[in-house]
Amino acid sequence: MANTRKQLLDLLKLPENSECADCGEPDPEWVSCTLGVFICLQCSGIHRSPSIGKVKSVQLDNWEDDTVQFLKEHGNKKAKEKYEAFVPPFYYRPRARDCMVLKEQWIKAKYEREEFTSDEESPYTTGHKEGNLWKKGRDRKQFLERRFVFSGREKVLKYYINNHADPKGTIPIQSLNATFQAEKIGHAHGLEITYIKDEQTRNLFVYHDEGQEIVTWFNVLRAARFTYLKGAFPAVPEEELIPRITRNYSKAGYMEKTGPRQREAFRKRWFNLDSEERKLLYYKKPLDAFPQGGIFLGSKEQGYRVLEGLPEGTKGNKRDAVIIIKTPDREFKLTCENTTDQKEWLKALTQVISRPTTAQDMDGNSTTSRLTLCEC
Numbered sequence: 541m542a543n544t545r546k547q548l549l550d551l552l553k554l555p556e557n558s559e560c561a562d563c564g565e566p567d568p569e570w571v572s573c574t575l576g577v578f579i580c581l582q583c584s585g586i587h588r589s590p591s592i593g594k595v596k597s598v599q600l601d602n603w604e605d606d607t608v609q610f611l612k613e614h615g616n617k618k619a620k621e622k623y624e625a626f627v628p629p630f631y632y633r634p635r636a637r638d639c640m641v642l643k644e645q646w647i648k649a650k651y652e653r654e655e656f657t658s659d660e661e662s663p664y665t666t667g668h669k670e671g672n673l674w675k676k677g678r679d680r681k682q683f684l685e686r687r688f689v690f691s692g693r694e695k696v697l698k699y700y701i702n703n704h705a706d707p708k709g710t711i712p713i714q715s716l717n718a719t720f721q722a723e724k725i726g727h728a729h730g731l732e733i734t735y736i737k738d739e740q741t742r743n744l745f746v747y748h749d750e751g752q753e754i755v756t757w758f759n760v761l762r763a764a765r766f767t768y769l770k771g772a773f774p775a776v777p778e779e780e781l782i783p784r785i786t787r788n789y790s791k792a793g794y795m796e797k798t799g800p801r802q803r804e805a806f807r808k809r810w811f812n813l814d815s816e817e818r819k820l821l822y823y824k825k826p827l828d829a830f831p832q833g834g835i836f837l838g839s840k841e842q843g844y845r846v847l848e849g850l851p852e853g854t855k856g857n858k859r860d861a862v863i864i865i866k867t868p869d870r871e872f873k874l875t876c877e878n879t880t881d882q883k884e885w886l887k888a889l890t891q892v893i894s895r896p897t898t899a900q901d902m903d904g905n906s907t908t909s910r911l912t913l914c915e916c
């Protein structure tokens with residue numbers, strides 16, 4: 541028995557088993573005995589379904605010789621070769637920090653539906669999808685059922701009220717972003733869709749009660765975005781386009797900001813930092829349809845700076861978690877909720893300005909929104 545446990549722990553030390561097979565979390569402590577993979581606690585909860593298999597804890601359970609032998613013959617590397625053989629490049633592979641619905645559907649797509657074991661046509665690239673989603677009203681809190689139609693030929697996502705012939709909204713794939721925001725939206729399957737409308741950023745908040753359906757929508761939109769990016773930037777390698785298909789905010793949350801003269805009262809605003817697009821947008825409330833304003837973040841070479849603390853010459857200010865963003869045109873002064881939060885914002889903002897601007901930063905949608913960033 542002691543020898544069996546040692547063999548098990550030795551398997552866990554192999555580099556290929558040092559991360560969760562599904563989300564990459566380091567030091568997995570659970571095992572799917574059905575598939576022979578090492579997984580983290582959270583993913584083990586998803587694996588523990590009758591259609592996927594049995595799970596066991598490395599530490600808490602008893603281990604038989606033949607189960608350890610089975611693990612020896614399988615393991616994370618072999619499982620990846622089989623179940624991830626044909627993952628399309630646009631498909632979102634969730635990481636440990638991602639929301640539950642993405643991990644759950646990734647695991648089900650891999651092992652239950654075996655979507656990636658052969659190169660049959662992907663369900664995400666058929667060029668058309670329609671169905672109902674719950675959408676938050678623009679100016680109110682309620683979610684209402686709306687019919688969404690994606691057309692690959694027209695490169696748009698449209699939504700309709702009931703059976704109206706004319707769409708209520710038309711979202712161009714060119715400027716679309718989608719990111720799961722379960723906590724902010726207040727639904728485990730909450731998806732935030734952002735796009736540029738009349739040169740202004742617009743946010744939509746939707747969900748579907750079925751996890752598979754909302755994740756399918758997400759990957760259909762990602763497939764369309766990937767096609768668009770490849771066409772728009774034919775010289776850019778695929779691996780550089782993939783992070784731009786959709787972007788999660790590298791940081792989001794409340795800060796307070798003052799006006800251009802820096803003598804105005806500080807007001808609490810919700811900020812979203814889209815690092816890939818080099819944009820820091822702020823909203824009166826987290827679920828607002830339109831931002832109040834935003835800051836384009838160029839590079840250090842272009843004269844952008846992110847600084848901690850008070851600017852010179854400001855006296856008698858009691859706030860200590862201050863961030864200064866200097867752009868060639870003006871200076872923004874923001875206060876964070878505490879110094880931990882301040883450090884995270886400083887790190888996230890500094891990362892953006894430390895990265896040189898590229899040709900894609902001058903892409904239509906970034907340029908448009910940069911020119912029209914206003915302050916209301």
Ligand SMILES: [Zn+2]
Pocket residue numbers: 560561562563564565579580581582583584636
């Ligand atoms: Zn995991």
